[in-house]
Every structure is written in structure tokens, then in C-alpha cells.
Amino acid sequence: xxxxxxxxxxxxxxxxxxxxxxxxxxxxxxxxxxxxxxxxxxxxxxxxxxxxxxxxxxxxxxxxxxxxxxxxxxxxxxxxxxxxxxxxxxxxxxxxxxxxxxxxxxxxxxxxxxxxxxxxxxxxxxxxxxxxxxxxxxxxxxxxxxxxxxxxxxxxxxxxxxxxxxxxxxxxxxxxxxxxxxxxxxxxxxxxxxxxxxxxxxxxxxxxxxxxxxxxxxxxxxxxxx
Amino acid sequence: xxxxxxxxxxxxxxxxxxxxxxxxxxxxxxxxxxxxxxxxxxxxxxxxxxxxxxxxxxxxxxxxxxxxxxxxxxxxxxxxxxxxxxxxxxxxxxxxxxxxxxxxxxxxxxxxxxxxxxxxxxxxxxxxxxxxxxxxxxxxxxxxxxxxxxxxxxxxxxxxxxxx
Numbered sequence: 486x487x488x489x490x491x492x493x494x495x496x497x498x499x500x501x502x503x504x505x506x507x508x509x510x511x512x513x514x515x516x517x518x519x520x521x522x523x524x525x526x527x528x529x530x531x532x533x534x535x536x537x538x539x540x541x542x543x544x545x546x547x548x549x550x551x552x553x554x555x556x557x558x559x560x561x562x563x564x565x566x567x568x569x570x571x572x573x574x575x576x577x578x579x580x581x582x583x584x585x586x587x588x589x590x591x592x593x594x595x596x597x598x599x600x601x602x603x604x605x606x607x608x609x610x611x612x613x614x615x616x617x618x619x620x621x622x623x624x625x626x627x628x629x630x631x632x633x634x635x636x637x638x639x640x641x642x643x644x645x646x647x648x649x650x651x652x653x654x655x656x657x658x659x660x661x662x663x664x665x666x667x668x669x670x671x672x673x674x675x676x677x678x679x680x681x682x683x684x685x686x687x688x689x690x691x692x693x694x695x696x697x698x699x700x701x702x703x704x705x706x707x708x709x710x711x
Numbered sequence: 712x713x714x715x716x717x718x719x720x721x722x723x724x725x726x727x728x729x730x731x732x733x734x735x736x737x738x739x740x741x742x743x744x745x746x747x748x749x750x751x752x753x754x755x756x757x758x759x760x761x762x763x764x765x766x767x768x769x770x771x772x773x774x775x776x777x778x779x780x781x782x783x784x785x786x787x788x789x790x791x792x793x794x795x796x797x798x799x800x801x802x803x804x805x806x807x808x809x810x811x812x813x814x815x816x817x818x819x820x821x822x823x824x825x826x827x828x829x830x831x832x833x834x835x836x837x838x839x840x841x842x843x844x845x846x847x848x849x850x851x852x853x854x855x856x857x858x859x860x861x862x863x864x865x866x867x868x869x870x871x872x873x874x875x
Contacts, residue, residue: 506798510770513797514726517818521732524822528739543735550728596725596770637772 496672500622501572507594508565515558522550564590571617575704579620581611581653581697582645588621589643592628599632600640609647614700616680623676626669627657627693634661651699658692679705717743718833719761723753723779724768724795733766740826750774754782762790764813764832766825769796769803777806784811789840791832795820 526547533539567587582605589601605611631641639659646654677684681701685694720742724730727748734746745760747753750773753765765783769776780792791813796803799817807815813832816825834851841847 510798513818514729517797517820518726518729518732520819521729521736521822525732525736525739528736532739547732550732554728596772596775598772 497618497622500625504568504591504625505565507591508561508568511561511594512558515554515561518554519551519558522547522554526551568621571621574617576614576616576701578612578614579617581613581620581655584617584620585624585643585645585655588624588628592625592632595629595632597632597637599635599637601628602640602642604642604644606645606647609645611645611647611653613653613697615697616701616704619676619680619704620682620697623673623680623682623695624655626673626676627695630669630673631657631660631693635659636661648696653697653699655695655697656692657694660691660693662689662691681705717741718829719743719745719763720829721745721747721753721756721760721762721765721767723747723750723765723771723776725749725771726768736822737826737829742829750776750779753779757783757786757790762787763836764829765790765792766795766829767792769794769807770798777803777810780807780810780812789836791836793825793828793832795825 526544529539529543529547564587568591582603585603589603592598593601635641639661641660642656642658644656644658646656648654674684677695681698683696685696686692687694720737722730722734722737722744723746724733725748730746730748734744737744745756745762747756750771753767754774756762757765765779767776767779767783771779774782776794776796780794783790783792792811794803794807794812794815795818796815797818799815804815813835814828816828837851838848841851
């Protein structure tokens with residue numbers, strides 16, 4: 486294996502690990518809520534058995550909370566499953582909106598995540614032929630930069646525009662100032678180049694524009710970045 | 712036991728359902744609980760009130776657990792802080808301990824262990840507070856031997872109040 490391959494494999498693995506860490510953190514939070522709420526139900530039951538007056542609404546609220554957290558857990562596991570299977574095929578036809586939403590959900594587990602508003606086109610086909618894993622990697626990295634520059638209380642806009650030739654443009658706007666030496670801009674450009682995605686950054690650094698080709702044939706080696 | 716004699720807890724976590732459940736359970740254990748769903752709220756609570764022990768989530772939006780820990784420690788000399796996290800790392804455990812956290816607990820955890828840790832933190836707080844008061848320290852030592860944990864705490868709370 487040559488150096489470029491090693492670097493790409495390490496970066497791919499690091500991204501996979503990062504996503505797994507985010508998801509496991511989310512699952513731990515869910516389990517902690519279920520555990521504490523079930524514990525509270527038990528405490529209330531013991532009190533009731535001892536003849537103490539217990540508000541029945543508390544039992545109802547606890548049960549509802551547990552049910553909601555179990556559903557949240559199922560949704561998280563489903564996202565984990567979708568992400569894990571994205572490495573199965575290197576290049577395949579995917580729905581861009583689904584990939585974008587998956588990464589928004591997973592990046593949303595970050596403590597510094599901003600709010601997001603997705604503005605999809607009406608009645609447009611957003612199927613593209615690409616490397617789903619690398620596209621996820623790219624979108625996640627852009628979201629991380631966007632969240633870090635924008636802040637937790639703010640909302641970023643994510644708009645999708647199909648081009649006439651079948652390519653698709655995703656524009657991240659309402660961002661904080663993007664330019665910062667510590668942000669992995671080189672890494673983002675390298676991931677983008679590996680799947681022929683072109684990046685445009687506005688002069689005011691507050692808009693990040695990805696032009697995603699309708700189809701790629703192969704994934705290009707990312708090169709010795711980072 | 713009146714509110715004045717209860718151990719005063721500040722619980723900080725951005726997971727609102729978790730905060731609600733854990734606060735209710737700790738209240739049933741006879742603690743006087745105030746909850747805050749973010750770092751800013753926690754600091755505001757600590758500025759306006761008095762607490763014996765704080766249980767703080769490590770990873771929160773905005774002001775995170777480390778910053779809350781620093782600010783609370785700066786303002787409240789004897790406050791003991793327990794860090795509770797779903798994202799435990801060796802680095803964050805070391806950092807918390809260096810900044811003076813009493814204990815670092817990873818989610819999910821056993822509720823009984825948390826209650827025991829809160830009691831230990833409260834006892835540590837009293838020992839530090841009365842470090843230069845030999846008579847009080849002896850009383851704390853005596854109370855710590857052979858009593859039920861809740862009995863110890865009630866007695867310690869009484870001693871603590873006498874010194875306020």
C-alpha cells in the first residue's frame with residue numbers, strides 16, 4: 486500500500502470513527518433518560534405501595550417519555566445502519582436529499598450544532614451517481630465548519646438547486662465568517678476533489694457552495710492532505 | 712426535614728427529560744434540587760442561590776461543563792462538583808479533576824452510585840469547610856462512623872447550617 490492510500494484509509498477510518506462516536510454519545514443520552522425515567526417510575530410505584538399519594542400524571546408522563554426515547558433510539562440506530570452500509574459500494578446511484586438529511590441528523594448530535602433549514606427544490610429528481618461515503622464525509626465536514634462558525638443559537642440555510650445538465654448545487658448560507666486558519670479547508674477541498682465536487686466560497690466567506698456532478702465513474706485518491 | 716436542612720443540589724444537563732427525571736428522583740431522596748438546562752442558566756442559578764453540590768453535564772451547547780465548573784469553583788469556594796457525561800474520555804476526566812471536580816461519572820450509571828457520590832461530595836465539602844475547626848471535624852468523623860448514610864447527611868446538614 487502506498488502513502489497516499491494509507492493517508493486516505495486513515496482519513497476514511499477517522500471519519501467512520503467520528504460518526505460512530507457521535508452516535509454512541511446520542512445512544513448513551515437516550516439510555517440515560519430511559520434509565521432515569523424507569524427508575525423514577527419504580528420510585529413512584531414504591532411510594533404508592535406504601536400508601537403515599539402519588540400524582541397519576543407523573544406515571545403517564547414517565548411512560549410517554551420512555552416511549553418517545555425508545556422511538557428516538559430506533560431512529561438513531563436506523564441512521565447508524567444507513568451510514569454503516571454506505572461503504573458497501575464505492576460508486577452507486579443515491580438520493581442526494583437523503584444523504585444530506587442523514588448527515589444533518591448525525592452532525593446535529595454535536596454539542597455545538599447550529600439549527601438548520603433545508604430548502605429542497607419542488608418536484609426535482611435528486612438522484613446522482615457518486616461515492617456515498619465520500620459525499621457524506623464532505624457534507625459532514627462542511628457542516629462541522631458551518632456549525633463552528635455560526636454558533637448554537639443560529640440557523641443556517643441549506644438550499645438545493647438542480648442544474649440543467651443534471652448536476653446539483655448545494656448552498657450553505659447564513660454562516661458565520663468561514664475563513665479561519667484552524668479549519669480544515671484543505672481537507673474539505675481534497676475530499677471534494679476525490680468525487681469531482683467543485684467548491685465555491687463567497688467573497689464574504691459566509692456562503693459555501695458545492696457543485697455535485699450528476700455522475701462520476703470512479704473515486705479519485707484524495708492525496709497527501711492533513 | 713425542612714428545606715433549610717436539606718442538601719442543596721444544582722443539576723445541570725441539556726437533555727431536558729433526563730434533567731426532569733433525575734431531579735424528581737433526587738427530590739424523592741430528600742435533596743433540595745434546582746435544575747438548569749444549560750451553562751448560562753447554571754451560572755445564573757449559582758449567582759442567585761447557595762448550593763452544596765452541583766452535578767454538571769460535561770458536553771452542552773454554549774457554555775460547556777468545563778466552563779461551568781471553572782465559574783462555579785471561582786465563585787463558590789466550598790461547592791463540590793460532580794461531572795456527569797455521556798462522552799467520557801481520559802482527557803476530559805483529567806481536565807475536570809485538575810479543575811477541582813470531585814468525581815467524574817459516565818452515563819449511563821447506577822442511580823444509587825450517584826446518590827452515594829453526592830453524599831461523599833457533601834461530606835468532603837464539610838471537611839474542607841471545617842478544616843481549621845478541630846471540634847467540628849471530630850464531630851463529622853464521629854457521625855461518619857456507624858450511622859445510616861441519610862442519618863449522617865441530616866446530622867452533617869445541621870452542623871453545616873449552624874456555621875452559616
